[in-house]
Amino acid sequence: MSTIKEVSRLANVSVATVSRVVNGNKWVSEATKTKVLAAMKELGYQPNSFAKALATNRSDTVGMVVSELGGAFFGEMMYAAEDRVRATGKHLIITSGHDTRSTEKDAIDFLMQRQVDALLLHVDALTDDDLIQLTDSNNIPIILINRFVPELAEQCISLDNEMGGFIATQHLIDLGHEEIVCITGPLFKVDARARLAGYRRALEKAGLVYDENRVIESNYQEQGGQIAIDRLRRREQTFTAIVAQNDHMAIGAMNALKQLGIKIGDETSIVGYDNMVMSRYTEPALTTIHIPVADFGQRAADLALNMMGLQNKTLVKRFQPELIARSSTAVRKL
Amino acid sequence: MSTIKEVSRLANVSVATVSRVVNGNKWVSEATKTKVLAAMKELGYQPNSFAKALATNRSDTVGMVVSELGGAFFGEMMYAAEDRVRATGKHLIITSGHDTRSTEKDAIDFLMQRQVDALLLHVDALTDDDLIQLTDSNNIPIILINRFVPELAEQCISLDNEMGGFIATQHLIDLGHEEIVCITGPLFKVDARARLAGYRRALEKAGLVYDENRVIESNYQEQGGQIAIDRLRRREQTFTAIVAQNDHMAIGAMNALKQLGIKIGDETSIVGYDNMVMSRYTEPALTTIHIPVADFGQRAADLALNMMGLQNKTLVKRFQPELIARSSTAVRKL
């Protein structure tokens, strides 16, 4: 790979001039510009991004941390974010945080070492304090996705998860259900805790008791939903409806119920959360809470670009969850 | 962010010594090593990766290009690849190629500018020649995922797509179908062409005619499947079975057929391709061709690591597709 020096030699100018041409500086005559461009082309010159970043202290990249690279949820988010970032000529570097405090820190360190110009974080394990400190000790824009930290409200793109848990539960209550169980995600995650709080609030508002025996902490995975049903049966816990904190667990629970010969919708209602693509295809189709995942990615990127001074869009930062009613929920049979 | 110079000053040694400590060089006494480590800790020193990469001409990162960041297919692949790469202490940078020749080139250029130590490519639009030239003009390992270029056989992790198209079609023939249509992906993509060739070979082997009117070129998307059914009806083309070249289009076609009141499995059989998660949840569950996506990612990474001399695993480079029979295909009604 050729260097700026080789180009300058071939074009018979100084490296400074070549640099000016590359960066579109206006104080270069047409004649020399043509010469330099020709030389660049002849050598197939590509600027060394490390040298550039070292000299300018900018990298023209935005860093993103997601929980997992796999899965449709993050896929959509990354897609939308990359789209916006690329539109400004910058690039997106994505790493996965793997849901533990130390790996999330690693991922962030890695991106910081790359001198990213902004950071889009979807992290679960880092505490609010970690995030506040991170923001304080760096002067690049740091955006938090699907998370709300009051002190950092300006940098948060979030969904009202408490409200999501509330409307999911309310929907079941409206259908006449009174024995409603909740299958939660890992409760160290803030979103799982918020959804649970919403579940509780809906119950209490309806004058129903919140009973810990009706809450099963699980893992956001399909098998977790299956296991949860098993645990409820061992507890001899009766119920006519289920709030699952994501679609994966809802589907697992549905499968377990089917195996027990229980008709979903008809006998037992279930509502999921996330509105994943597959929830439209289950039998019966799953009632769920819609999260605007793509919007998250897009807004996070836009917010970062705003803060970098590259644009100035007005943005919605907090989204409201929305219930998508399908056939897995029905009026309670008497 | 503090620099090596500040550390050296605080520890009262030269920058060279600090560098030696950071890189674990053995010719440093215990005493100075302790001093330096203390100074590093006190300043929260993080080496600047650009300076390091510039000086060493290595970046400790592996680059990956995928068609789209969204979608379960690539998600799984990225996940598996990152897992392997990270296990060797390196990092994975992912960019999306967006399926056009120029954007794929851009993505590769971007990664090359970052001096990636290896390249994992899932590209569709670049030609074989492009890839051969790319390999020739760079001396880092370049791995091709889900693609087979004879000249670069050593660097290809691939699936026998022709065989996949063949067994999908053969399955329908075995069930007694004779009027089999094929909904293809964009035919500029090699895998779509290969699957179509397999479809044709199966027909011809069974003594059935290959008829272009039975082939609909589509776009690998759900809506494309829907449109394809529409086009078949306009052509007044009769059929009892469908080979769809991916699950998305298969699902779209199923929906279109359902709307027409046609019972899938019972009246019309359909087989998909990819074995996406959601194909288990459709009604009826979709018969499909399984692709070991995660294996692709993992093997690609492992192959790259092999070529970098970091390990020496023996690897399977070419996978065989596998039919997953579910209820969307059934014996032809007479």
Next chain:
DNA sequence: AAGCACTGTGTAACCGATTACAGTTTTATG
């Protein structure tokens, strides 16, 4: 005591760009 190998540390060139500053040429103006 001289010679030598080995260990530990520092000096300074180098990687490939950017950019402040200075110097030169061209153009505009009174």
Next chain:
DNA sequence: CATAAAACTGTAATCGGTTACACAGTGCTT
């Protein structure tokens, strides 16, 4: 025509590391 302003170009310092080489001390051999 003198001269200031504007346009263009080059020199060299700088970013933050790595590493070849030089050099100094220590201990061992002869």
